[in-house]
Amino acid sequence: MVEYAIQADGLTKSYGALTAVDHVDMRVPDGGIFGLLGPNGAGKTTIIKVLTGLSDITSGEASVAGFNVRTEPMRVKERIGWVAAEVILDDDFTAWENLWLQAKLQRLTDWKPRALELLRYFNLEDRRKDKVQTYSTGMRKKLEIALALLHQPRVIFMDEPTIGLDPGTRRMLWELITGVNREYGITILLTSHYIEEADALCGQISIIDHGKFVASGAPSELKSRVKADFIELETTEAVDEARLKAIPGVSEVRSQGKAWILRVASAEEVLPRIFQSLKTDGIRRINVEKPSLETVFLDLTGKRIDQAGSEIRDYRKFYASVRRARG
Numbered sequence: 001m002v003e004y005a006i007q008a009d010g011l012t013k014s015y016g017a018l019t020a021v022d023h024v025d026m027r028v029p030d031g032g033i034f035g036l037l038g039p040n041g042a043g044k045t046t047i048i049k050v051l052t053g054l055s056d057i058t059s060g061e062a063s064v065a066g067f068n069v070r071t072e073p074m075r076v077k078e079r080i081g082w083v084a085a086e087v088i089l090d091d092d093f094t095a096w097e098n099l100w101l102q103a104k105l106q107r108l109t110d111w112k113p114r115a116l117e118l119l120r121y122f123n124l125e126d127r128r129k130d131k132v133q134t135y136s137t138g139m140r141k142k143l144e145i146a147l148a149l150l151h152q153p154r155v156i157f158m159d160e161p162t163i164g165l166d167p168g169t170r171r172m173l174w175e176l177i178t179g180v181n182r183e184y185g186i187t188i189l190l191t192s193h194y195i196e197e198a199d200a201l202c203g204q205i206s207i208i209d210h211g212k213f214v215a216s217g218a219p220s221e222l223k224s225r226v227k228a229d230f231i232e233l234e235t236t237e238a239v240d241e242a243r244l245k246a247i248p249g250v251s252e253v254r255s256q257g258k259a260w261i262l263r264v265a266s267a268e269e270v271l272p273r274i275f276q277s278l279k280t281d282g283i284r285r286i287n288v289e290k291p292s293l294e295t296v297f298l299d300l301t302g303k304r305i306d307q308a309g310s311e312i313r314d315y316r317k318f319y320a321s322v323r324r325a326r327g
């Protein structure tokens with residue numbers, strides 16, 4: 001019996017002296033949507049790489065869909081799908097040809113009924129004979145998810161599924177992701193550096209920073225742990241820390257780049273005192289964060305989750321290794 005769709009104990013991945021993933025423990029129940037939330041370089045993609053068998057585990061244990069990633073990598077690969085952060089499709093191919101290629105890569109037989117069903121589900125049926133280069137970014141992403149679902153995986157890994165998309169397309173994808181989880185009963189592990197995304201989609205999340213999980217739980221649970229507001233402040237002239245600390249109601253002061261981040265009991269009470277203490281014209285920018293996953297992250301790491309970039313990933317290599325192993 002599969003107790004957890006994904007389980008990891010002390011999972012560690014090092015690249016030379018750099019520990020990209022540092023003793024991570026995970027328990028993802030079957031059928032859930034689990035989120036890894038963290039800034040660029042935190043180790044999110046590396047976790048996906050080791051769980052999917054794309055990259056070797058340095059130490060620790062992990063199982064996915066009931067099979068040990070280290071000792072039964074092929075059984076794992078047969079049961080998982082992967083959606084990379086970048087849109088990687090053959091532009092000169094139609095949707096149908098991309099599905100055909102995917103079926104080839106995975107040596108699937110009798111894939112056509114499933115492919116048609118997926119095209120219908122993702123509203124791409126009418127465009128299936130058009131080259132992918134004529135698709136919008138949202139349509140490309142939908143096709144990528146369809147490709148990852150073709151072999152009926154139990155678990156699907158989505159790396160930054162909405163990176164670079166406009167807000168409307170992002171929301172459309174959120175609905176599709178929850179739909180896929182519900183309709184197909186598939187466990188989803190997704191990574192994101194978008195706070196609202198993790199909040200909206202995930203039943204459980206782990207916040208990751210420098211390869212370590214700094215907090216895990218349901219988003220609401222994590223938010224209720226922070227009993228403070230945060231004020232981010234940028235001034236036109238240098239202010240010293242002591243002056244900010246002296247403002248009544250400010251419990252902590254941290255600097256981040258050009259800005260200061262003040263932890264306060266209540267932003268409403270402290271804001272007028274800040275304006276009084278620093279001349280209003282000395283304030284370049286002021287931003288209030290009420291309890292959110294952003295403040296959870298701020299509280300735990302002292303930083304904001306910044307906007308992440310993305311790197312090239314070895315999408316083809318992943319499916320090629322499935323094909324090789326199937327002979």
Ligand SMILES: Nc1ncnc2c1ncn2[C@@H]1O[C@H](COP(=O)(O)OP(=O)(O)O)[C@@H](O)[C@H]1O
Pocket residue numbers: 015018020038039040041042043044045046047308
């Ligand atoms: N193949 C690699 N070789 C060396 N270092 C790597 C490699 N892949 C990732 N890293 C490093 O590991 C850390 C985590 O990277 P990554 O998992 O891609 O982070 P995230 O996906 O959260 O942005 C980063 O410091 C990154 O530079």
Ligand SMILES: [Mg+2]
Pocket residue numbers: 041044045046085159310311
């Ligand atoms: Mg990444």
